[in-house]
Amino acid sequence: AQSVTQLDSQVPVFEEAPVELRCNYSSSVSVYLFWYVQYPNQGLQLLLKYLSGSTLVKGINGFEAEFNKSQTSFHLRKPSVHISDTAEYFCAASGAGSYQLTFGKGTKLSVIP
Amino acid sequence: GAGVSQSPSNKVTEKGKDVELRCDPISGHTALYWYRQSLGQGLEFLIYFQGNSAPDKSGLPSDRFSAERTGGSVSTLTIQRTQQEDSAVYLCASRSQGAGETQYFGPGTRLLVL
Numbered sequence: 001a002q003s004v005t006q007l008d009s010q011v012p013v014f015e016e017a018p019v020e021l022r023c024n025y026s027s028s029v030s031v032y033l034f035w036y037v038q039y040p041n042q043g044l045q046l047l048l049k050y051l052s053g054s055t056l057v058k059g060i061n062g063f064e065a066e067f068n069k070s071q072t073s074f075h076l077r078k079p080s081v082h083i084s085d086t087a088e089y090f091c092a093a094s095g096a097g098s099y100q101l102t103f104g105k106g107t108k109l110s111v112i113p
Numbered sequence: 114g115a116g117v118s119q120s121p122s123n124k125v126t127e128k129g130k131d132v133e134l135r136c137d138p139i140s141g142h143t144a145l146y147w148y149r150q151s152l153g154q155g156l157e158f159l160i161y162f163q164g165n166s167a168p169d170k171s172g173l174p175s176d177r178f179s180a181e182r183t184g185g186s187v188s189t190l191t192i193q194r195t196q197q198e199d200s201a202v203y204l205c206a207s208r209s210q211g212a213g214e215t216q217y218f219g220p221g222t223r224l225l226v227l
Contacts, residue, residue: 043218
């Protein structure tokens with residue numbers, strides 16, 4: 001079974017600074033990887049996903065993530081954050097062909113003006 | 114509607130009462146999921162429906178929890194004899210068929226058991 005680890009539960013960062021949210025997954029077999037964002041009192045919204053192909057994936061709102069098979073990581077990055085990026089971010093993984101998504105425990109990003 | 118909808122958005126109930134939570138998936142989506150989100154715990158899978166197949170109930174925490182999906186569309190999650198530890202946000206998601214397809218989430222139902 002998959003497991004997903006988000007190493008940081010909270011990340012404070014100043015506005016316009018870069019940010020990296022870390023995610024590691026457990027399985028070495030073919031895997032699909034996702035990042036979701038949850039704004040206060042809302043459901044989860046997909047930021048980006050990796051299925052295959054290029055290891056650098058670009059998503060909405062200027063976010064990108066890099067799939068690193070050797071390190072079993074899928075870290076999320078943004079070069080310059082805005083106040084509106086304050087939210088909780090969830091990394092998720094599924095085995096290729098599986099209908100199950102396993103979520104990490106989330107990272108709360110706080111952007112400081 | 115364009116997205117997944119859930120009702121009610123908030124529910125306060127007394128310990129021991131039964132509650133029903135409703136999910137309307139995106140039209141045409143054959144797969145439907147229920148998750149529970151407790152404070153600081155991430156998302157916990159509860160149950161999965163796919164078309165007319167038998168649901169995967171492996172995530173339901175106790176026999177007080179049940180769910181059904183009528184006509185392959187609307188789903189209801191029922192919690193009987195609610196306990197305070199059932200307080201959480203209950204999220205529904207739907208997905209079209211196919212490997213790697215995105216799950217689309219509703220806004221959730223915030224349940225508080227007093």
